[in-house]
Amino acid sequence: MPEFAFSRLRRSPDVEAPNLQAWDATDELLVRQALAAGVPGAEIAVIGDEYGAITLALADAGCCGVRVHQDLATGRRALERNAAALELSGFASHELDASLLKGARLVLLQLPKSLAELEEVADAVARWAAPDVVLVAGGRVKHMTLAQNEVLGRSFARVQPQHAERKSRLIVASGALAVPAQPPYPQRAEHPEFGLTLVAHGGAFAANRIDIGTRVLLEVLAGEAGSAAQLRRSARLEPESRRDHAELQNSSGVMPDESQVVIDLGCGTGALAAYYALHHPEARVTATDRSASAVASARETMIANGVADRVTVTHDDAGSDLPDGAADLILLNPPFHLGASVHTGAATRLFAASARLLRPGGALLTVFNSSLAYRPELSRLIGPTEQLHRTSKFTVTRSIRR
Numbered sequence: 001m002p003e004f005a006f007s008r009l010r011r012s013p014d015v016e017a018p019n020l021q022a023w024d025a026t027d028e029l030l031v032r033q034a035l036a037a038g039v040p041g042a043e044i045a046v047i048g049d050e051y052g053a054i055t056l057a058l059a060d061a062g063c064c065g066v067r068v069h070q071d072l073a074t075g076r077r078a079l080e081r082n083a084a085a086l087e088l089s090g091f092a093s094h095e096l097d098a099s100l101l102k103g104a105r106l107v108l109l110q111l112p113k114s115l116a117e118l119e120e121v122a123d124a125v126a127r128w129a130a131p132d133v134v135l136v137a138g139g140r141v142k143h144m145t146l147a148q149n150e151v152l153g154r155s156f157a158r159v160q161p162q163h164a165e166r167k168s169r170l171i172v173a174s175g176a177l178a179v180p181a182q183p184p185y186p187q188r189a190e191h192p193e194f195g196l197t198l199v200a201h202g203g204a205f206a207a208n209r210i211d212i213g214t215r216v217l218l219e220v221l222a223g224e225a226g227s228a229a230q231l232r233r234s235a236r237l238e239p240e241s242r243r244d245h246a247e248l249q250n251s252s253g254v255m256p257d258e259s260q261v262v263i264d265l266g267c268g269t270g271a272l273a274a275y276y277a278l279h280h281p282e283a284r285v286t287a288t289d290r291s292a293s294a295v296a297s298a299r300e301t302m303i304a305n306g307v308a309d310r311v312t313v314t315h316d317d318a319g320s321d322l323p324d325g326a327a328d329l330i331l332l333n334p335p336f337h338l339g340a341s342v343h344t345g346a347a348t349r350l351f352a353a354s355a356r357l358l359r360p361g362g363a364l365l366t367v368f369n370s371s372l373a374y375r376p377e378l379s380r381l382i383g384p385t386e387q388l389h390r391t392s393k394f395t396v397t398r399s400i401r402r
């Protein structure tokens with residue numbers, strides 16, 4: 001059988017760059033291992049298939065009925081696009097749940113970045129797959145740690161690392177152990193200083209804690225909420241109508257929230273959306289993230305804070321399903337790590353999305369590490385940008401869409 005043409009795979013709609021590719025040697029090792037095992041496609045589950053390389057190579061080799069879970073909306077779209085381009089089908093996408101794993105006897109896993117995510121996956125495999133399931137987990141050697149073996153060892157009796165090949169290594173885990181009555185995730189935590197409860201699945205940014213940058217942005221929101229809707233004033237009005245608005249403020253006090261459209265872009269566990277919804281009961285808030293783990297977490301965070309009926313949570317890439325020019329306010333704590341390298345492409349993508357989503361005069365509130373100097377980029381992509389707050393590490397800016 002001819003080799004699968006991995007080089008034809010694309011990352012799009014994820015960031016494309018000359019130093020970034022859509023597959024790696026780990027994908028190739030996992031596919032080779034699966035084909036050697038001879039397990040039927042319907043008994044194979046793939047987890048963490050970034051751009052579809054594993055699933056599509058198996059489909060290309062004639063494995064039918066493979067189930068796949070990908071955390072990122074961008075990865076899911078890349079898989080669809082790659083499948084269409086290569087004219088491959090016969091696989092099905094699932095969330096990380098029983099439907100993905102029921103009856104699976106071989107699970108192929110691209111090791112996730114965090115141990116928490118690995119723990120959640122290993123538990124899910126031991127909980128839902130066939131009793132004789134074999135989990136083959138792989139990664140780049142430079143990113144692998146002994147702690148990963150320990151985590152796998154909590155769910156499997158035998159954990160056997162293989163020899164490294166082309167800077168990748170597979171770990172074979174078998175002998176699923178009895179699982180605890182409750183899965184280890186999601187985990188919740190109270191944050192009384194902000195009146196918030198956060199719920200986090202294993203892959204969610206900052207787990208059930210409030211990230212230090214998020215905290216700084218929440219403090220700004222708390223201050224703004226206390227200053228008679230200053231935030232809404234700048235978010236709702238064109239500069240030339242501010243005088244009218246001041247008169248309105250004088251006569252009626254705080255402006256009503258009901259028409260205010262607010263987006264928590266890259267919401268993670270949903271701390272910003274939940275906080276905003278709690279303090280602006282009439283605002284229409286959407287929390288959106290490209291990570292399924294984040295989305296599941298944010299949905300549960302909204303329930304835990306009693307705002308699930310007022311906050312819509314969506315799994316999407318940079319709010320691409322949301323309408324142009326409709327948002328009054330966007331709250332953004334952008335990522336600046338892409339994979340293992342520091343890369344600003346991911347943040348730029350969310351700034352550009354904000355420019356599309358905001359109506360003229362709408363506001364983007366962003367927090368970022370002060371060393372990143374995003375202000376010129378924000379001014380260029382969105383409009384006039386002012387610093388609202390600065391700590392020793394973080395800067396919060398407000399950009400008004402021109």
Ligand SMILES: C[S@@+](CC[C@H](N)C(=O)[O-])C[C@H]1O[C@@H](n2cnc3c(N)ncnc32)[C@H](O)[C@@H]1O
Pocket residue numbers: 205206211214265266267268269270271272288289290291294316317318319332333334335336346349350
């Ligand atoms: C620094 S975290 C902030 C999370 C949350 N807003 C908070 O403050 O705790 C950045 C989030 O952006 C998400 N993200 C990154 N790129 C994205 C994209 N293109 N579309 C949607 N979400 C994205 C990540 O999955 C992550 O949850």
